[in-house]
Amino acid sequence: MPKLLLTLLLLSAASFTVRAQQCDGDFLGTKTLYTAPPAASVKIPDGYKPVFINYVGRHGARHLTKAPSVSYLYKILASADSAKALTPIGQSLRKMVLLLDKVEKGNTKSISAEGATELMGIAQRLYQNNSAVFADKPKIAVSVTKEIRTRQSADAFMKGLQPLLKNLTVIEKGINDTTLRFYDLAPAYLEFEKSGSWMKIVADLKEYLSIKETNEKVTTRFFTPEFTKAMKPADKNTFVDDLFGFATIVYSLQQEIKQAGFNIQDLNFQGFFTCGELASLSRIDVAEDFFLKGPGTDINGIQVKIAAPLLADFIKTTDEYIKNKKINANLRFSHAETIAPFAALLNMNTTNQVGTYIQLINKKWESAKVIPLSANIQWVLYKNDAGKYLLRCLLNEKDANIPGLKAASPNFYTWDEVKKYYLQRLKAIGANPAGNMLQYLKTVK
Incomplete structure (x- = not known):
């Protein structure tokens, strides 16, 4: 490699690191760590107290779902190293990936220590804000999906809740994929994922943001010109996607990185990007979400309709509490793919804002605010001595406005009106809450 080119590459790498260190964390999207909201001063209507909670939450901050050693990035770096086709920056990246592989060994698919802390905090605030729900001998139902990180999330949540309670009974409902992983069970949605009209919109956004050129610029930092030229555009895209994924995941692994004997800067993958590159790649992620x-x-659309089983379950279990008072709280642990469509189906805040003007997606709908790690939706039911019920709806522990539904009191809605509103919502998308929800998922279009 010509000496001048090598010098330029080294100077370029240094400037990228300096600029990246000054970037904010807005590029993290769905890997944004959960932040406890400021304590809210909400006036509870006179005579009412919380009696029941319906909860669904995303799993906590997590490790990678696949080991770095099986990624395309890992393999292409190894191939280039054997061919002596790595630049000095490429060598630095390869060493960093090997460190990440050590951190992730035996941990993939699991929540991280940060994730457990997030969930314990949510549980403790849930109790503090609704202690009357857990008085006497509370019974709590817990359901999860087939993924281990949701079981671990449930355990962490209960670890935060149980020390605050006495005579607690936990009813394990086990795995409930129909209600919580509905996106895997609807053929029409799986087809939409593969060939829906959204693909053209995202492709247009990639062109608008010059992602192909970004992939080219990023890739050339790590490989010799000859090696880079031989890579296909799709391979460069996969390489950059993998690198961006590593840059976003390490925020969830701070404690594990230290436990492995490394410094946080030892795994500063974002230092290989400019702030502008991180922002552009993040916008693609947000658009796809x-x-x-x-x-x-x-x-x-089909991507919202599929959440009908979860809404039907929320209505059913709230009614069951009113009827028999057997379960004080229903706790469900799931995924981002569960929370986002459910929030849209509920019409919460701006989670129902549609649009095709792709340059403005971040201004109307932000994955970091709707589905960060440990994202959650809560229905808290209140009752007065006259036997009347009010419902408070929260998105990530913040009161959520429901357009089209008149509040009985600020942030509180009568249960009968909420039920009527959402039964009409289900009817509008062809869902019968009393019917077979698995069959609905198989036939919904």
Whole structure:
């Protein structure tokens, strides 16, 4: 390699690191760590107290779902190293990936220590804000998905809750994929994922943001010109996607990195990008979340309709509490793909905002605010001595406005009106809450 080119590459790498260190964390998207909201001063209507909670939450901050050693990035770096085709920056990246592989060994698919802390904090605040729900001998139902990180999330949540309670009975409902992983069970949605109209919109956004050129610029930092030229555009895209994924995941692994004997800067993957590159790649991630998991271009689209089983379950279990008072809290632990469409189906805040003007997605719908790690939706039911019920709806522990539904008191809605509103919502998308929800998922279009 010519000496001048090598010098330029070294100077370039230094400047990238300096600029990246000054970037904020807005690029993290769905890997944004959960932040406890400021304590809210909400006036509870006179005579009412909380009696029941319906909860669904995303798993906590997590490790990678696959080991770094099976990624395309890992393999192409190894191949380039054997061919002596890595630049000095490429050598630095390869060493960093090997360190990440050590941190992740035996931990993939699991929540991290940060994730457990997030969930314990949510549980403790849930109790503090609604202690009357857990008085006497509370019974709590817990359900999860087939993924181990949701079981671990449930355990961490209960670890935060149990020390605050006496005579607690936990009813394990086990795995409930129909209610919590509905996106895997609807053929029409799986087809939408593979070939939906959203793909053209995202492709246009990639062109608008010059992602192909970004992939080219980033890739050339790590490989010799000859090696880079031989890589296909799709390979460069996969390489950059893998690198961006590593840059976002390490925020969740701070404690594990230290426990492995490394410094946080030893795994500073974001230092290989400029702030502008991180922002552009993040916008692609947000766009895909918006169209695949959120309201996208149609609030009644297949990506929202599939959340009907969860809404039906929320209505059913709230009614069951009113009828028999057997369960004090229903706790469900799931995924981002569960929370985003459910929030859109509920019309919470701006989670129902549709649009095709792709340059403005971050202003209307932000995955970092809707589905960060440990994202959650809570229905808290209140009762007065006259036997009347009010419902308070929260998104990530913040009161959520429901457009089209008149509040009985600020942030509180009568249960009968809420039930009527959401039964009409289900009817509008062809879902019968009393019917077979698995069959609904198989046939919904």
